[in-house]
Structures are given as C-alpha cells and as structure tokens.
Amino acid sequence: MTKFGSISTQTRNYCSLLIELTKREFSKSHQGTIGGIFWPLGEPLAMLVIYTVFFGVILQGRWGFSGSPLEYGFALFSGLIIFNFFAECFRQFPLLIGANPNYVKKIVFPLELLPVVTILTALIHALIATAIWCAGYAMLIGFPKWTALISPLILLSMIPMLLALGWILSVIGLLTKDINQVTGLFTQALLFLTPIFYGLDIVPENLKFWIRLNPLTYLVEQFRLMLIYGVMPGLRGLSVFILVSSVLAGLAYFFFRRVSSTFTDLI
Amino acid sequence: MSDVVISVKNVSKSYSVFKSNFAKLLYSLGLRKAKPQELVWALRDINFEIKRGEAVAIIGRNGAGKSSLLEILTGTLKPTEGQVQVNGKVSALLELGSGFDPELTGRENVVLNGLLLGLSKEEVLKRFPEIEAFAEIGDAIDRPIKTYSSGMVMRLAFSVQVLCNPGILIIDEALSVGDFFFQQKCLAYLKKLCQNGLTLLFVSHDMGVVRDFCDRAIFLEGGRIKYSGGVLDAIKHYFSSDKKMLAAKVPVMQDKKEGMADKSEASLNNLIQKVISDSIWRAKLSNAEWGSHIVAVAIYDAEGIASNSFLLGDEMSIRVLYRASSAAPVHVSTILQNRLGQIINTSGSSRLSLTPPIIDGMAIFDLNLRLTIEGGDYSLSIGLGEYAGPNRGNKIDSTGLFGPISVRWNYEDDEAPFLGMYGLPASGKFTVVGSNE
Numbered sequence: 001m002t003k004f005g006s007i008s009t010q011t012r013n014y015c016s017l018l019i020e021l022t023k024r025e026f027s028k029s030h031q032g033t034i035g036g037i038f039w040p041l042g043e044p045l046a047m048l049v050i051y052t053v054f055f056g057v058i059l060q061g062r063w064g065f066s067g068s069p070l071e072y073g074f075a076l077f078s079g080l081i082i083f084n085f086f087a088e089c090f091r092q093f094p095l096l097i098g099a100n101p102n103y104v105k106k107i108v109f110p111l112e113l114l115p116v117v118t119i120l121t122a123l124i125h126a127l128i129a130t131a132i133w134c135a136g137y138a139m140l141i142g143f144p145k146w147t148a149l150i151s152p153l154i155l156l157s158m159i160p161m162l163l164a165l166g167w168i169l170s171v172i173g174l175l176t177k178d179i180n181q182v183t184g185l186f187t188q189a190l191l192f193l194t195p196i197f198y199g200l201d202i203v204p205e206n207l208k209f210w211i212r213l214n215p216l217t218y219l220v221e222q223f224r225l226m227l228i229y230g231v232m233p234g235l236r237g238l239s240v241f242i243l244v245s246s247v248l249a250g251l252a253y254f255f256f257r258r259v260s261s262t263f264t265d266l267i
Numbered sequence: 268m269s270d271v272v273i274s275v276k277n278v279s280k281s282y283s284v285f286k287s288n289f290a291k292l293l294y295s296l297g298l299r300k301a302k303p304q305e306l307v308w309a310l311r312d313i314n315f316e317i318k319r320g321e322a323v324a325i326i327g328r329n330g331a332g333k334s335s336l337l338e339i340l341t342g343t344l345k346p347t348e349g350q351v352q353v354n355g356k357v358s359a360l361l362e363l364g365s366g367f368d369p370e371l372t373g374r375e376n377v378v379l380n381g382l383l384l385g386l387s388k389e390e391v392l393k394r395f396p397e398i399e400a401f402a403e404i405g406d407a408i409d410r411p412i413k414t415y416s417s418g419m420v421m422r423l424a425f426s427v428q429v430l431c432n433p434g435i436l437i438i439d440e441a442l443s444v445g446d447f448f449f450q451q452k453c454l455a456y457l458k459k460l461c462q463n464g465l466t467l468l469f470v471s472h473d474m475g476v477v478r479d480f481c482d483r484a485i486f487l488e489g490g491r492i493k494y495s496g497g498v499l500d501a502i503k504h505y506f507s508s509d510k511k512m513l514a515a516k517v518p519v520m521q522d523k524k525e526g527m528a529d530k531s532e533a534s535l536n537n538l539i540q541k542v543i544s545d546s547i548w549r550a551k552l553s554n555a556e557w558g559s560h561i562v563a564v565a566i567y568d569a570e571g572i573a574s575n576s577f578l579l580g581d582e583m584s585i586r587v588l589y590r591a592s593s594a595a596p597v598h599v600s601t602i603l604q605n606r607l608g609q610i611i612n613t614s615g616s617s618r619l620s621l622t623p624p625i626i627d628g629m630a631i632f633d634l635n636l637r638l639t640i641e642g643g644d645y646s647l648s649i650g651l652g653e654y655a656g657p658n659r660g661n662k663i664d665s666t667g668l669f670g671p672i673s674v675r676w677n678y679e680d681d682e683a684p685f686l687g688m689y690g691l692p693a694s695g696k697f698t699v700v701g702s703n704e
Contacts, residue, residue, distance in 0.1 A: 028370055
C-alpha cells in the first residue's frame with residue numbers, strides 16, 4: 001500500500017468514525033426519554049415562545065428599533081442560536097477527556113476527535129433551531145429573506161474557533177477541575193456581554209469597544225442581518241475571522257498532539 | 268516485507284511522581300525545570316522481537332510490568348526510553364469492553380468498535396453475522412450493553428476483536444471472564460488464526476494455557492526480562508520467582524543422619540540437595556535449632572520430573588523434606604484447595620496410618636495422589652503435626668498455600684472420564700429388561 005493510499009483510507013475511516021460518534025452523541029441527548037426525537041425540536045420551539053413572551057411582552061425590551069414584541073422575540077432568538085451553539089460546546093470541552101477514561105487508557109482512540117464530535121452535535125442542534133426560527137418567522141411574520149438560506153454559513157464559520165477552544169480546554173479540563181467553575185461563570189457573563197437581548201446600537205459609546213472585542217458580537221450581528229434584514233455579511237471581516245481562528249486551531253491542535261502522550265498519566 | 272512484526276529496543280518506562288498535574292504538563296511540554304519528584308521504573312531495558320505467526324506469552328507476577336509493556340505495544344502509553352516498532356494492525360483486549368458505550372446496543376457498539384479498530388463501516392457490516400454467531404448472545408445483541416452480564420460483554424468484545432481480522436492480537440488475562448466452554452472455543456479459534464499468520468501476545472497467570480498455547484515466553488520480573496525463550500523454562504522461572512523472593516540462602520545441611528548407615532553421606536546429601544533444587548516451596552530459613560519444620564517441598568510427575576502441571580487422572584508425587592526434632596512422631600499432611608479456596612482433599616501420613624520415624628534429623632515423606640479432580644488450578648499446603656486423637660492434630664509447622672498446581676483437560680475435544688469436581692470411583696452396567704422385538 002502506498003503512503004498516500006494508507007493516509008486516505010485512514011482519513012476515510014476517521015470520517016466514518018466521526019459520523020458514527022456524532023450520531024451516537026446526538027441520539028444519546030434524547031435517548032431513553034419518552035419525548036424522544038421531540039426534544040431536539042421542541043426545546044428551541046419552547047425557547048422561542050418563552051423569550052418572545054417574557055422579553056417581548058412582559059419586559060417590553062427596548063431593541064433600538066420599533067418592532068412588535070413578536071419581532072423582538074425573533075431577533076432575540078436568532079442571537080441565542082449563535083450563543084447556544086457556542087455555550088453548548090464551551091461547557092462540554094473541559095469535561096470531554098475526563099469523562100472517557102477508557103478512550104485514553106484502554107484503547108487506541110483518536111482523542112482529538114472528541115471536541116469535533118461535540119461541535120458537530122451542537123451544530124446539528126443549532127441548525128435545527130435555525131430551521132425552526134425560519135419556519136416560525138414564515139408563519140407569524142412573513143417569509144424570511146433569501147439570505148436566511150445561507151445563514152448557516154455563520155455557524156460553520158465558528159467551527160475553527162470552537163476547535164481551537166476545544167483542543168485547549170479539553171487539556172486544561174484534565175489538569176484542574178476549577179475550569180468548570182470558570183467556564184460556567186464565563187458563559188453567564190457572555191450571555192449578557194453579547195448583544196443578544198439588546199442591539200449594539202443602544203450600547204453606550206465607551207462600552208461599545210469592549211463589546212465589539214467579543215467575537216460573538218460580530219457573529220450575532222451578522223447572523224441577524226442575514227436572517228432578518230437580508231444583508232450579506234461582509235466577506236472581508238468573515239474571512240479574517242475564519243483565517244485567524246484557523247491559525248489558532250492549528251496551534252491548538254499541535255499543542256493537543258504534543259501533550260496527548262501524557263494523558264494516560266494525567267487522568 | 269520483514270518477518271518481524273514487533274520489535275522492542277531498549278525500552279524503559281518510568282512513571283514520574285510530580286507535585287501537581289500542572290508540573291507534569293509543563294514537563295511534557297519540554298520545560299525541564301519542572302522536575303519530577305521521584306521516578307518509578309516500571310520497565311527497564313526491554314529488548315525482544317516477535318515474528319509473524321508467533322504466539323508469545325508474557326508472564327510474571329503482579330507488578331512485574333506486563334500491563335505497562337502491553338500498553339506500550341498497543342500505543343496507549345509512550346515509552347520513556349527506547350523504540351517500539353509494530354508492523355501491522357494491533358488489536359488489544361486489555362480490558363474487555365472498554366471501548367463499549369453502555370447506552371448503545373450491542374449492534375451499535377460492534378460497529379463503533381470495528382471503526383475504532385480501523386475497519387470501514389462496510390467491512391464491519393459484512394462481518395457482522397459472523398461476529399454475532401461467534402458471540403452467541405442471541406437477541407441481546409439489540410439491547411443496550413448496560414443490560415449485559417460481564418460474561419456477555421466479554422463474549423461480544425472478544426468476538427469483535429478477533430473477527431475484525433487483526434494482524435497482532437494482544438490478550439491480557441481477558442479470557443478468564445468467559446465460561447469454560449467459551450474459553451475453549453476462543454482458544455481453538457485463536458489456534459486456527461495463529462496458523463493463518465496471526466501474531467499473538469498472551470498474558471495469563473494460567474500456566475496450563477500458556478504452556479499449551481504459546482511457542483515461547485518472556486518472563487518479566489521487577490520490570491526486566493529475566494528469561495526469554497522456551498515456554499517450559501520460562502514457566503519454571505516463573506514458579507521459582509517466589510522462592511527467590513523468599514529464600515535468601517540455601518539451607519546448609521550439617522546434620523549427621525542416624526539409622527541410615529546403608530546410604531553414603533554424599534548420596535543422602537545429594538538427595539536433599541535434589542529436593543531443594545527441584546522444590547516448588549522452600550523455607551525461608553533453616554537451622555537445626557529451629558525444631559521440627561518443613562525444609563522444602565518438591566512435586567514430581569509419574570516420570571519423576573519436577574512439574575506443577577498434570578493431566579487429569581495423572582499421578583502426582585509430593586516429596587516433603589523436613590526436619591524432625593521431637594520425642595513424639597511427626598506426621599506430614601497435605602491440603603489441596605481449588606481456586607475458590609474450597610478444600611478438595613486432605614491427606615498425609617496420619618490418614619494413611621503410617622508410622623513416622625522418631626528421629627532428630629532430616630527425613631523425606633513421599634505422598635502420591637491421583638488427580639481425579641476437574642481441570643483447573645489448585646493450591647497446596649503442607650503441614651507438620653503431632654497426633655492428638657482421631658482426625659485431630661497439633662500443628663507444628665505449615666508451608667501455607669503455594670502453587671498453582673494445574674490440572675489440565677481438553678474438555679472441548681477429549682471425552683473426560685468424569686464431569687464435576689471429583690471423579691468418584693464408579694462402575695456400571697446395562698441390562699435389557701424389555702424389548703419390542
């Protein structure tokens with residue numbers, strides 16, 4: 001067998017392993033429940049209703065634009081799709097390796113796939129949520145703009161960043177349990193430091209800079225522009241974001257492979 | 268393509284004890300400032316090569332470094348020093364079912380495990396019927412693994428690993444979970460695979476299996492290879508390893524024998540030395556002031572060769588060398604226990620109504636036992652005692668349990684003279700008492 005041949009079969013095997021593991025992870029999230037497949041669909045739907053009623057009707061949230069409570073709910077929900085995608089991965093990364101000691105000690109397992117599986121599973125959840133958003137929008141407000149069709153592009157562009165975080169955090173999570181407290185706090189803070197419940201326009205000037213430093217701000221804004229306003233994202237900004245996070249992901253991967261030989265001792 | 272599939276060169280593995288996990292990580296990143304507090308060497312200077320189609324046993328006591336070595340060969344552990352080269356697909360049964368997910372069904376796990384072993388999904392699905400048939404777990408294949416018994420998990424795990432066509436198979440004491448018949452079936456299957464070029468690395472404490480199954484053996488002690496070569500010699504090393512730990516010095520015989528004038532002193536001394544060198548058990552210290560005590564115990568087969576492995580129904584000779592120093596007769600007794608610690612048989616001079624010599628010196632007691640007991644590993648204990656009434660005695664000395672004594676039988680292919688724990692003396696006959704013709 002040529003070297004190239006063996007590499008390509010290996011890649012193919014990794015891919016089918018990845019698919020199999022993601023399937024497992026996805027089905028696990030609702031397996032054994034009575035609701036079954038309803039949950040991945042029902043959860044975002046319930047969220048949509050709760051946020052619309054609570055923030056749109058009860059709190060009368062000030063968006064910065066004069067829309068109906070319903071429109072506010074949808075704007076908010078679109079931001080949450082991005083945030084939840086991020087948070088779901090972020091919270092799980094530190095736990096990944098510690099939760100699968102057998103994969104480290106007992107069998108030869110490509111551990112670097114674990115964060116990828118988490119990301120893919122969360123991506124499926126986010127895509128379902130996006131579909132529900134579109135369906136809800138079409139029913140209640142009007143047909144979404146054509147750009148909604150390519151809005152998953154934003155979700156996909158987050159993958160390199162999540163990979164970078166995944167490979168780094170899974171190692172740190174193995175070293176110290178404290179990281180779980182930190183990620184918990186961090187996601188709480190991030191929920192409010194990202195313009196999800198508000199528009200970026202109502203943020204005071206002196207704070208705007210800091211809010212903009214948060215990469216999620218950019219992503220949420222772009223996602224919203226595509227879903228609601230039919231505006232294409234700035235390709236330059238997006239490609240810079242993808243490029244930078246890809247470089248980081250590469251470094252993180254290198255770091256992960258470098259230290260992975262010590263996992264057996266660390267676990 | 269070279270015929271050597273596993274080549275291990277100067278491999279050492281040390282476990283570093285660090286102050287914290289953080290220091291450990293820094294060290295692994297190349298920051299030599301974070302020095303380990305202590306190094307524990309699990310393996311030292313291991314060198315060996317294994318060729319295609321060989322079945323090699325790795326034996327040694329607990330903590331000898333067997334598992335570390337296997338983990339290094341599988342690739343889950345990196346050696347601290349030295350190189351390991353493995354040519355071929357390694358499939359390891361380090362801990363059965365460790366790649367399984369308890370929530371998934373047997374079927375899903377088989378697919379997942381097959382992928383982990385480097386097969387494509389089509390290949391796994393193609394082999395699935397064969398795997399299912401070999402595991403013999405019936406409808407359970409579609410139930411979650413968490414509902415399985417450990418034996419069922421083991422059956423399924425073994426079936427996947429073996430039928431996924433590995434080039435090199437590593438088995439770490441894994442078969443001991445399965446029932447006897449499944450073990451036999453696995454061993455028979457492995458034998459067939461070996462003939463087809465499978466390289467097998469086998470770790471077991473069951474010396475009977477090691478002897479019957481492997482071409483050669485590597486005996487590890489304290490992280491080093493103490494012996495590498497023929498299976499029988501390696502097993503001998505294994506059994507003598509305990510003595511080495513116990514006996515620092517060979518007892519020196521100075522006693523003058525009385526009442527044995529017909530034998531020369533030299534030949535008596537030879538007799539004593541032979542028991543000691545053949546011994547499976549030996550006293551830690553031995554001196555004349557110690558009173559009555561057991562010096563050494565050797566076990567021979569029917570041909571008079573020191574052995575600890577017998578075929579069911581074989582005669583086993585136990586030779587006990589002891590020192591008597593008592594005015595009353597000193598009886599020798601034996602206790603045979605099975606794996607579970609159940610006493611299978613006790614025998615000895617007092618059971619046989621023999622009269623021991625009343626001496627102040629060395630004596631030998633020979634006991635022959637016919638091993639009509641079921642196949643398995645047994646342990647033995649020898650005691651010295653004074654008669655104190657029917658079925659009672661006062662203990663003077665005891666060896667404690669040692670062994671194993673293996674009784675072998677190929678239950679798969681050969682008709683056994685009996686089934687169950689003992690072979691009772693039996694006879695029988697047929698009589699026709701009514702015929703339709």
